[in-house]
Amino acid sequence: MCKIAVLERFTLLGSGIASILSNEKDCQVILAKTREELVRKLDGTIPDVIIIDIIHNENSGFKPLKRFRNIFPHVPVLLVVSASYADCFEEYIRLGVKGFIFDSSDRDELLNAIRKLKKGGEYFTDKVWKIFKSSIQSRKHKPIDQKLTDREVAVLKLFSSGLTYKEIGSELSISPRTVETHKRNILSKLKINSTADMVKYAYRNKILI
CATH class of the missing domain: 1.10.10.10 (Winged helix-like DNA-binding domain superfamily/Winged helix DNA-binding domain)
Structure with missing residues (x-):
């Protein structure tokens, strides 16, 4: 049995992920809207994979991500992202994220990503690396703004x-x-x-x- 913890602030998308996974006989889903609720529902047990919807999380999801890395340092994290978060990809990876899927990803891609992470692998598609590379290249030509006090x-x-x-x-x-x-x-x-x-x-x- 694969235990999947899903952090999703808005029930609609969270229920979508939960619905997909509930049809898989070997998956148990723990769904919550806040990191505190998710930790409480896990009740001391350790999930196989944590899925965080970054798109609907405050501050680009860094706070819950850091919290989970402290509590579950060895549990792989899969983020639901969009291309607009490319500037954060590097820091997400530095914080231990093992894979990204996009908000437009389908059922097969979600399941494939979970299986790879559960086996100790990573899930970074060509699309992720293309967007990441483009973000790095554009960053090189942007001077740091000196207007702030x-x-x-x-x-x-x-x-x-x-x-x-x-x-x-x-x-x-x-x-x-x-x-x-x-x-x-x-x-x-x-x-x-x-x-x-x-x-x-x-x-x-x-x-x-």
């Missing part, structure tokens, strides 16, 4: 580590409202639209804690 860089680093407005405010001795103001300024200066974009920018440019 020291305080904005500090806020960016803390958002990238998964902290909340309140936690960042406490860390920097400023109010959550001031943190929100800094975030708006960062988004405006970098011409990006979300916290996920901030996290990807930080990892791409090595602006890390």
Whole structure:
């Protein structure tokens, strides 16, 4: 029996993965919307594979990914991604991710990826390497933006580590409202639209804690 832990914030996609796997006689699926719920449902047991839907996770999924790597250091992780997360592929791999499937992947590809990871292998398709290579090439020609103040860089680093407005405010001795103001300024200066974009920018440019 292969025990698959699935972290998916939105029930629709999670149920889709669970539905596919439930038709496989040798698969047991543990589905949860948060990392805390998933750890609780596992109740001390160790899954064979962890699947995380990065697309619908805050901060590009780095926080739950790091958490799972600490709790289950030897369990292979399969990420559900899209091409827009190519800037994060390198860091995901560095954090121990063993495979990627895209949100457009079909049943056969999902099952193939799970089987490879369960056997101790990896699942990185030609499409993944093509997108990854393209991201690296474009990165070489992008200078690191110097518009951010020291305080904005500090806020960016803390958002990238998964902290909340309140936690960042406490860390920097400023109010959550001031943190929100800094975030708006960062988004405006970098011409990006979300916290996920901030996290990807930080990892791409090595602006890390």
